[in-house]
Amino acid sequence: MWNRHPPTLVCVWDWFRRRRPVGRVLRLRTRGEASRATRVDFAELAPPVDTFLGQAAYLQLGYFETLSALIAPTPSLAQKEALSRASGAALTKHQQLVAVIRERGDDPLTLMLPFREQLDAFRRRTQGERSLETMLTVHLTAGILDDFYRSLAASYGETGRRVARILEADTDRKAIADIIHDAISADEEWRSLLAMWGRRLVGDTLLVARAALSRSPETAEEDATVEPVFTALMGAHAARMSAMGLES
Numbered sequence: 001m002w003n004r005h006p007p008t009l010v011c012v013w014d015w016f017r018r019r020r021p022v023g024r025v026l027r028l029r030t031r032g033e034a035s036r037a038t039r040v041d042f043a044e045l046a047p048p049v050d051t052f053l054g055q056a057a058y059l060q061l062g063y064f065e066t067l068s069a070l071i072a073p074t075p076s077l078a079q080k081e082a083l084s085r086a087s088g089a090a091l092t093k094h095q096q097l098v099a100v101i102r103e104r105g106d107d108p109l110t111l112m113l114p115f116r117e118q119l120d121a122f123r124r125r126t127q128g129e130r131s132l133e134t135m136l137t138v139h140l141t142a143g144i145l146d147d148f149y150r151s152l153a154a155s156y157g158e159t160g161r162r163v164a165r166i167l168e169a170d171t172d173r174k175a176i177a178d179i180i181h182d183a184i185s186a187d188e189e190w191r192s193l194l195a196m197w198g199r200r201l202v203g204d205t206l207l208v209a210r211a212a213l214s215r216s217p218e219t220a221e222e223d224a225t226v227e228p229v230f231t232a233l234m235g236a237h238a239a240r241m242s243a244m245g246l247e248s
Helices: 007-016 049-071 077-103 108-125 131-168 174-186 188-212 220-243
Strands: 029-032 035-039
Touching: 049 077, 049 108, 049 131, 049 188, 077 108, 077 131, 077 174, 108 188, 131 174, 131 188, 131 220, 174 188, 174 220, 188 220
Parallel strands: none
Antiparallel strands: 029 035
């Protein structure tokens, strides 16, 4: 598995490393100490609100499913409890997003179904062979995508503000980060293995974020609008890696 080089990673980083001149001043707002991600008004690149809600809700359901599946094979009772709290937090977010969808008069299943195949494939691609790898997958990919959807939420008025508040709630994923930190402190082999795995998650995760936009940026101005968000996502990702003792 560790000799696998996902072709999507090269594609994403080729895009991410491009530098275009910024043609206007952007409105950036930091969320606070919990994340360095910034919010930008995506304007014309934001997808329809139904797409936004369906994707966000199904992502949280996927995190709940992945974390729940890790509980049974985990021998430590303390780790089982930590995983149950993190999976419960993901389920709560999913349920709250479903409630937003229903209050808008829409059917949650109808809104989520178009993204099931794509997001399930993403989960399969980022599934680790070992439990610690999968824990790291959830911690890092959920961190990146929660930050991204918070940035996107600014495009949807009060609905977006409600979604942002839902995604900003405590995720209980710090307990997962603590498990990983303890593992690499006890065994240096885990440090290099998980650091490599964390880097390899980035490409597929950024593809999910880019696919959430209504279309790819077509002009230098649109590209300049999106790029600060992806720069901030990578900054927050590096901070999460560093907090666990992993090189980004």
